[in-house]
Amino acid sequence: MVESKAQPVCTMSISPSQPPSLPEGPPPWRLRLARAAILIGSPLILFLVGFLAWPEARVHGNVPGPDQETANLPLTMEKDTLPITGSVTPSPTSSPATVGPDTPVPLFRSSLEQGTLILTIGEGGYSHLFAYQPLTLPLTRLTEGAWDDITPALSPDGNQLAFASNRAGQWDLYLLDMNSGAITRWTDTLEFDSSPTWSPDGQHLAYETYLGDLEIVIQPISGERAVIPLSNHPAADFAPTWSPQGRQIAFVSTRSGEPEIWLADLDKVESERFTNLSQTPDAVEAHPAWSPDGRTLAWATIQDGLHNLQIQDGNGELRYVGSGDWPIWSPDGAVLFTTLSGPDQTLVAAYQARESLLALPPLALPGPVFGLVWTRASLPPSLLDSLSAVSSLTQPELWRPALTVLPDVPTGRQHLVSLKDIQAPIPQLHDLVDESFSALRARVAVEAGWDFLATLENAFVPLTTPLSPGLGEDWLYTGRAFAFTPLAIDAGWVAVVPEQYGARTYWRVYLRARFQDGSQGTPLHNRSWDFNARYGGDPFLYEQGGVFHQEILRGYWVDFTEMAAAYNWDRLPALPTWRSAYPAARFNEFVFQDGQSWREAMLDLYPVEALVTPTAPTPTPIVNPTRAPLPTWPLLSASGSGIPAEGP
Numbered sequence: 001m002v003e004s005k006a007q008p009v010c011t012m013s014i015s016p017s018q019p020p021s022l023p024e025g026p027p028p029w030r031l032r033l034a035r036a037a038i039l040i041g042s043p044l045i046l047f048l049v050g051f052l053a054w055p056e057a058r059v060h061g062n063v064p065g066p067d068q069e070t071a072n073l074p075l076t077m078e079k080d081t082l083p084i085t086g087s088v089t090p091s092p093t094s095s096p097a098t099v100g101p102d103t104p105v106p107l108f109r110s111s112l113e114q115g116t117l118i119l120t121i122g123e124g125g126y127s128h129l130f131a132y133q134p135l136t137l138p139l140t141r142l143t144e145g146a147w148d149d150i151t152p153a154l155s156p157d158g159n160q161l162a163f164a165s166n167r168a169g170q171w172d173l174y175l176l177d178m179n180s181g182a183i184t185r186w187t188d189t190l191e192f193d194s195s196p197t198w199s200p201d202g203q204h205l206a207y208e209t210y211l212g213d214l215e216i217v218i219q220p221i222s223g224e225r226a227v228i229p230l231s232n233h234p235a236a237d238f239a240p241t242w243s244p245q246g247r248q249i250a251f252v253s254t255r256s257g258e259p260e261i262w263l264a265d266l267d268k269v270e271s272e273r274f275t276n277l278s279q280t281p282d283a284v285e286a287h288p289a290w291s292p293d294g295r296t297l298a299w300a301t302i303q304d305g306l307h308n309l310q311i312q313d314g315n316g317e318l319r320y321v322g323s324g325d326w327p328i329w330s331p332d333g334a335v336l337f338t339t340l341s342g343p344d345q346t347l348v349a350a351y352q353a354r355e356s357l358l359a360l361p362p363l364a365l366p367g368p369v370f371g372l373v374w375t376r377a378s379l380p381p382s383l384l385d386s387l388s389a390v391s392s393l394t395q396p397e398l399w400r401p402a403l404t405v406l407p408d409v410p411t412g413r414q415h416l417v418s419l420k421d422i423q424a425p426i427p428q429l430h431d432l433v434d435e436s437f438s439a440l441r442a443r444v445a446v447e448a449g450w451d452f453l454a455t456l457e458n459a460f461v462p463l464t465t466p467l468s469p470g471l472g473e474d475w476l477y478t479g480r481a482f483a484f485t486p487l488a489i490d491a492g493w494v495a496v497v498p499e500q501y502g503a504r505t506y507w508r509v510y511l512r513a514r515f516q517d518g519s520q521g522t523p524l525h526n527r528s529w530d531f532n533a534r535y536g537g538d539p540f541l542y543e544q545g546g547v548f549h550q551e552i553l554r555g556y557w558v559d560f561t562e563m564a565a566a567y568n569w570d571r572l573p574a575l576p577t578w579r580s581a582y583p584a585a586r587f588n589e590f591v592f593q594d595g596q597s598w599r600e601a602m603l604d605l606y607p608v609e610a611l612v613t614p615t616a617p618t619p620t621p622i623v624n625p626t627r628a629p630l631p632t633w634p635l636l637s638a639s640g641s642g643i644p645a646e647g648p
């Protein structure tokens with residue numbers, strides 16, 4: 001039993017508290033304007049809306065709840081980008097990370113000034129630790145290398161930062177000394193270990209580990225005693241967070257059939273220990289976070305395409321805070337910092353937790369977030385000095401375009417380049433993007449262990465070739481897109497997970513790692529979609545375009561969508577008819593848009609007359625004479641399809 005081995009800090013339970021009273025809301029027209037602004041606006045729009053709609057807030061505004069008028073809008077924002085120390089120079093239009101004399105001072109500046117945020121941000125296909133202080137410190141790199149550092153957690157005394165990393169090959173937990181910068185390996189197992197959380201006395205770490213499915217275990221920080229299993233269930237249990245009072249651990253579990261927030265009471269026997277807190281069958285919950293006093297619990301929820309933050313008090317009452325995907329509390333508990341995820345962009349913002357007011361306008365990050373923690377103090381100068389060499393590094397180029405000038409190509413237009421060793425109806429891409437595709441292909445082959453992009457359903461498609469209904473202006477016509485073969489899904493080597501943003505459905509593509517020893521990929525945390533279920537004879541499943549797999553697929557998987565984004569290949573939303581028309585799902589198509597519209601990309605290859613003439617000639621491809629061949633992968637099947645010969 002857990003209580004017989006983990007030393008109790010104190011006996012606790014969630015103490016009841018009355019939900020705070022909210023100020024009277026603004027007029028309905030202002031409310032609708034503010035709701036639209038958080039989905040489609042810029043920081044300036046958000047500021048102006050808050051200024052107009054909430055006179056008592058003036059500076060930070062309010063982010064109201066969703067309604068039907070904005071539910072169909074995707075979260076796409078043009079935001080100022082946070083500068084990165086030693087890597088990115090902010091543009092003249094970028095918002096500085098420090099407060100200047102003309103910058104509006106937030107009413108909750110004292111809360112934002114406390115301590116420092118430590119985030120894991122993806123860059124170049126890897127994830128590294130960064131420090132950020134909303135008012136005084138720009139993004140400062142703390143770690144670097146050809147590996148991933150994720151899910152940081154700070155010890156109660158602030159002296160150690162626990163995080164997960166695969167820097168030694170396997171996924172283990174590491175400890176970063178916050179004074180010297182020294183990093184030591186804390187676990188050394190073949191299993192995936194991640195998402196550590198400290199007990200309030202600093203004597204134990206609870207974390208998720210992969211034992212055929214995700215489970216939560218507890219281990220003394222000294223390592224003198226064996227690992228204590230907290231959960232033992234066929235479902236996935238992950239993302240634990242320890243209550244500040246010590247006797248409860250909140251976590252995410254799929255034991256009810258979908259991800260929900262559960263509570264483990266360490267003072268109860270195993271049969272009575274676990275309680276479902278969220279109990280929302282139509283929503284997906286994630287990332288629970290305790291308030292510093294342990295009285296309330298915040299988490300993120302996705303329902304009907306809306307990404308929101310909620311707070312539950314000791315009475316079980318839920319209160320909406322604002323849009324967000326990963327909450328973390330300020331040290332004084334007055335502010336909730338959060339990430340806001342879009343289909344291909346991640347932003348950060350902060351809310352005043354009690355009144356749900358916007359305390360920090362959204363700012364764009366250079367990549368997705370894979371963990372964050374808010375320290376109680378500023379980073380020690382000794383740590384910054386020891387990491388100065390790391391923070392000054394810039395990321396190397398992942399690829400460099402190489403254009404070939406052809407005398408017979410009209411001025412202002414480009415041409416197609418043939419792809420080497422690629423099986424596709426027409427293995428050609430635009431001359432500006434072929435190097436990026438080849439670099440992505442080589443990277444994926446290394447990370448996943450098999451040449452996933454060796455076979456494509458389509459690369460370039462001539463203008464004279466019709467696609468499925470609704471795809472008349474598809475990016476495949478531009479030479480800036482590719483579609484991988486869906487056969488890999490049927491073979492069990494590819495999984496797709498739907499992600500809803502407003503009314504739009506996007507897909508996250510995962511590749512099954514060739515080596516299932518923990519050295520490649522990570523376990524899945526979400527259920528994937530089964531397209532083949534629509535052909536099982538059930539009319540309902542046919543109309544729904546399939547169904548979620550009943551369980552999370554086992555094994556280790558590589559996030560192809562995230563890796564492709566590092567090489568500027570973005571996914572496309574499914575068409576509204578995707579449930580009834582399989583090709584409309586577009587889960588397998590990736591596009592190198594580079595800020596161009598479809599028409600602009602088409603005019604790169606064709607004269608303007610071609611866009612109204614279906615019999616236009618196909619651009620003449622060339623073969624790039626300088627392209628080096630990819631290495632021969634011994635893991636590929638004899639057919640050269642890129643899919644390993646044996647199934648999972």
